[in-house]
Amino acid sequence: MVANLGYGALVIAFLISLYGAGAALYGVRKNDPAWIDSARNAMLLTFPLVSLAALTIIYLLVTNHYEVEYVTSVTSNSMPFYLKVTALWGGQAGSLIFWSWLMSAFASAVTLRKWERDREFLPWVIVVSLVTLAFFLSLSIFIENPFVRLWQTGTGSVVSAMLQPAGAVSFVPADGSGLNPLLRHPGMIIHPPLLYLGFVSFVIPYAFAIAALVTGRTDDRWIRLTRRWSLVAWLFLSLGLLLGGRWAYDVLGWGGYWGWDPVEIAAFMPWLTGTAFLHSVMIQEKRGMLKHWNMILVILTYDLVIFGTFLTRSGVLSSVHAFAQSAIGPVFFGFIGLTFIVSLSLLLRRWNELKSEAQMTSMLSREALFLLNNLLFMGILVVCFWGVLFPLISELFTGQKVTVGPPFYERATAPLFGGLLLLMGVAPLAAWRHSTAKTLGRSMWKPFIASLVVLAFVLLTGVRNPIALLGFWLCAFVAAVTLYEFWRGAQARHHTRAESLPLALWRLAGRNRRRYGGYVIHLGVVLMAIGIIGIELFQSETQGTIPQGNQLTLGDYSITFDSLANFDTNDGRNVARAVVSVFKDGQYVGELHPRRDYYYESQQPMTIPGVRSSWEDDFYVLLVDWQPVSTQGATFKIYHNPLVNWLWLGGFVFILGTLVAAWPDRDPETARVPVRRTAYKPAEA
Amino acid sequence: MKSLRSPLPLLLALFLLAGLAVSLGSSGPAQAQQSTPPGVTDDQVNAVAKQLYCPVCENIPLDVCPTTACAQWRALIKEKLGQGWSEAQIKDYFVAQYGDRVLASPPARGLNWLVYLIPPVILTIGAFILYRALRSWKQPPSSAGEPGQPVTGPTDPYAARLEEELRRR
Numbered sequence: 020m021v022a023n024l025g026y027g028a029l030v031i032a033f034l035i036s037l038y039g040a041g042a043a044l045y046g047v048r049k050n051d052p053a054w055i056d057s058a059r060n061a062m063l064l065t066f067p068l069v070s071l072a073a074l075t076i077i078y079l080l081v082t083n084h085y086e087v088e089y090v091t092s093v094t095s096n097s098m099p100f101y102l103k104v105t106a107l108w109g110g111q112a113g114s115l116i117f118w119s120w121l122m123s124a125f126a127s128a129v130t131l132r133k134w135e136r137d138r139e140f141l142p143w144v145i146v147v148s149l150v151t152l153a154f155f156l157s158l159s160i161f162i163e164n165p166f167v168r169l170w171q172t173g174t175g176s177v178v179s180a181m182l183q184p185a186g187a188v189s190f191v192p193a194d195g196s197g198l199n200p201l202l203r204h205p206g207m208i209i210h211p212p213l214l215y216l217g218f219v220s221f222v223i224p225y226a227f228a229i230a231a232l233v234t235g236r237t238d239d240r241w242i243r244l245t246r247r248w249s250l251v252a253w254l255f256l257s258l259g260l261l262l263g264g265r266w267a268y269d270v271l272g273w274g275g276y277w278g279w280d281p282v283e284i285a286a287f288m289p290w291l292t293g294t295a296f297l298h299s300v301m302i303q304e305k306r307g308m309l310k311h312w313n314m315i316l317v318i319l320t321y322d323l324v325i326f327g328t329f330l331t332r333s334g335v336l337s338s339v340h341a342f343a344q345s346a347i348g349p350v351f352f353g354f355i356g357l358t359f360i361v362s363l364s365l366l367l368r369r370w371n372e373l374k375s376e377a378q379m380t381s382m383l384s385r386e387a388l389f390l391l392n393n394l395l396f397m398g399i400l401v402v403c404f405w406g407v408l409f410p411l412i413s414e415l416f417t418g419q420k421v422t423v424g425p426p427f428y429e430r431a432t433a434p435l436f437g438g439l440l441l442l443m444g445v446a447p448l449a450a451w452r453h454s455t456a457k458t459l460g461r462s463m464w465k466p467f468i469a470s471l472v473v474l475a476f477v478l479l480t481g482v483r484n485p486i487a488l489l490g491f492w493l494c495a496f497v498a499a500v501t502l503y504e505f506w507r508g509a510q511a512r513h514h515t516r517a518e519s520l521p522l523a524l525w526r527l528a529g530r531n532r533r534r535y536g537g538y539v540i541h542l543g544v545v546l547m548a549i550g551i552i553g554i555e556l557f558q559s560e561t562q563g564t565i566p567q568g569n570q571l572t573l574g575d576y577s578i579t580f581d582s583l584a585n586f587d588t589n590d591g592r593n594v595a596r597a598v599v600s601v602f603k604d605g606q607y608v609g610e611l612h613p614r615r616d617y618y619y620e621s622q623q624p625m626t627i628p629g630v631r632s633s634w635e636d637d638f639y640v641l642l643v644d645w646q647p648v649s650t651q652g653a654t655f656k657i658y659h660n661p662l663v664n665w666l667w668l669g670g671f672v673f674i675l676g677t678l679v680a681a682w683p684d685r686d687p688e689t690a691r692v693p694v695r696r697t698a699y700k701p702a703e704a
Numbered sequence: 705m706k707s708l709r710s711p712l713p714l715l716l717a718l719f720l721l722a723g724l725a726v727s728l729g730s731s732g733p734a735q736a737q738q739s740t741p742p743g744v745t746d747d748q749v750n751a752v753a754k755q756l757y758c759p760v761c762e763n764i765p766l767d768v769c770p771t772t773a774c775a776q777w778r779a780l781i782k783e784k785l786g787q788g789w790s791e792a793q794i795k796d797y798f799v800a801q802y803g804d805r806v807l808a809s810p811p812a813r814g815l816n817w818l819v820y821l822i823p824p825v826i827l828t829i830g831a832f833i834l835y836r837a838l839r840s841w842k843q844p845p846s847s848a849g850e851p852g853q854p855v856t857g858p859t860d861p862y863a864a865r866l867e868e869e870l871r872r873r
Contacts, residue, residue, distance in 0.1 A: 390837075420803065421819075507862060
């Protein structure tokens with residue numbers, strides 16, 4: 020039986036993980052490299068085993084083995100092949116296996132690197148990775164087993180169990196209930212794997228941090244070793260969040276991209292600490308400061324990753340009582356608590372060894388501003404964390420559930436995001452170590468003037484909303500500073516090296532890709548901020564029921580309801596598709612087809628908007644309702660979303676910048692040699 | 705533990721019953737719109753619905769929620785608006801029926817105060833710690849000439865700083 024094969028592979032992988040962690044600990048204790056090599060081999064062995072389990076599920080999914088409960092719950096006969104494969108992460112049990120699979124892949128990859136210079140880290144990286152893996156495997160084996168099958172007992176009732184109950188026969192439903200229609204979108208197919216990739220790859224920097232704490236090798240070696248891992252983890256997490264936003268915009272039919280839903284926030288929180296970490300490690304690398312803080316950030320990120328998975332997987336969000344009833348919640352909670360306490364006590368043990376090597380010399384130095392940036396990121400984290408947690412606390416203590424919705428988050432985080440934007444404009448101009456208001460002012464006045472010019476231009480276009488004006492000015496300021504930094508750097512090289520400007524720019528970016536990749540990311544953020552200001556402050560909407568041939572108007576736009584077709588498809592949907600003509604300033608500009616898909620199997624409707632996109636705005640039409648006889652009319656909801664495409668463009672730029680920053684060096688070992696204390700030598704000719 | 709039991713199941717049952725009663729007339733994918741009381745536009749309904757959340761569809765504002773149940777709620781809002789109810793009255797009505805959770809953010813009273821107080825308090829504490837830390841680290845700029853400062857090299861101070869920063873990756 021194929022399901023038994025998969026389950027067996029999981030159990031063996033779990034036992035091997037436990038063995039590997041034990042062997043690594045024993046090897047350290049006895050100072051015996053043979054045990055550590057054995058632990059390393061155990062870690063490498065988990066990957067083929069978990070792969071076997073995952074491939075088994077995929078096999079069961081694509082071959083319609085409906086006797087397996089998970090297969091029944093996420094697939095159906097009418098689903099295409101690729102959706103059956105991706106149904107691996109379409110449900111709870113499968114997505115936990117997927118998590119373990121990625122974890123074992125990453126752990127194996129990190130095991131295969133050259134360890135000569137960091138031999139003492141190896142056993143501890145193995146322990147952390149394998150304990151994390153064993154935890155997730157245990158969830159799959161004991162609580163959310165994807166291989167559980169359906170059985171019909173002698174009395175005729177259907178039960179689910181891993182092993183055949185006495186007197187029962189296998190029960191094979193004729194068809195499954197199918198994947199949630201909302202998840203049948205290309206964005207949703209790659210969005211969860213990307214988030215998971217981001218989640219799982221943050222385990223690796225954490226493993227190195229713990230290794231550094233345990234071994235007492237608390238210099239910045241662990242940071243240099245995991246710099247690229249952190250950036251790649253961050254890249255995946257950012258991509259996952261962006262695609263999630265795009266999916267919401269395309270599929271959820273509410274004209275937005277981010278709803279401050281706890282599930283979204285669950286993925287956003289590790290991103291916040293990760294972003295703070297990426298900034299503050301630079302202070303440790305350059306100045307040997309903030310060693311404690313970096314440890315705290317990486318521990319927080321790891322536990323927020325687990326917490327995020329817990330939030331989305333335990334059912335705690337729908338009710339605290341669901342959490343208490345399912346076994347998975349308390350187990351997760353225990354694991355988070357345990358890892359957090361163990362990590363913190365390790366940190367406290369090394370507290371004195373993590374003393375700063377340098378001192379802060381100016382409140383306006385780049386390191387001080389980076390710390391301010393960290394404070395703001397932590398502030399946003401606190402708002403998010405508290406906002407997600409409070410309804411649970413309220414339900415627990417008063418029995419009354421409350422909703423903490425977008426108004427709370429928007430009001431609380433908007434000033435913090437604004438502060439971050441301002442810092443993005445100021446910090447790149449501040450020097451490490453000492454920077455005074457005078458030197459800062461001197462390098463700032465040109466971009467400042469440029470930003471005022473942009474502000475004047477924005478005023479000329481008729482924008483009067485003070486928050487929007489402030490926001491646009493900040494965007495202009497950050498963009499001007501960032502471009503100015505590129506320009507100044509290229510100019511400096513151009514003069515001192517006699518390189519042509521484009522070459523100077525290319526070499527400049529090439530010599531410190533993290534710095535200039537970071538600046539590109541900042542430009543991406545500016546573009547995204549423009550889009551966000553546009554849609555958040557200037558979105559308008561209207562809704563109305565119009566008979567065929569009639570018009571509905573919103574601002575400069577109007578639509579005419581031309582026709583409506585209602586038909587069944589062969590993949591189990593009933594589709595109502597309207598045809599509307601769009602007019603802008605009275606001119607015909609095109610036709611849109613908003614539709615409503617109704618999935619018979621899951622009895623779920625899905626609203627697909629018709630969208631006309633331009634750099635200026637999106638015109639977004641939803642079919643809300645219709646009369647059986649189309650001449651009686653249909654109800655449309657139309658949104659005007661100014662500047663929203665800048666958000667997506669910014670997303671591209673953002674990812675591009677991350678790729679620039681994370682791109683591998685040609686010779687990683689020489690590039691990673693610590694240079695902090697080397698004396699200054701004139702640059703090579 | 706009895707006192708901690710949430711009234712949720714009861715509320716849900718009531719809610720579903722109410723939904724069922726209203727939806728008896730329509731079934732299947734194509735639902736007919738209830739007849740519109742004169743003078744109330746969909747925009748007016750949405751303006752109120754935007755601020756409300758139904759207890760079933762978590763975290764989806766009522767104005768955009770696609771489920772039949774939420775359509776009933778919107779119809780109810782329309783009816784109330786048609787009877788001349790104000791926005792506040794309608795919100796109070798839903799709160800009375802289904803509890804505070806129908807509101808987009810918790811009303812500021814009792815335990816709910818915590819939701820608004822905790823983040824600013826923690827942020828203030830964080831800012832204070834940071835300020836203290838910066839103060840204790842801060843040294844007069846005269847001692848800033850640490851080793852590693854460029855002593856030769858390009859004469860333009862910016863170029864020098866840039867060279868140095870690029871070197872210290």
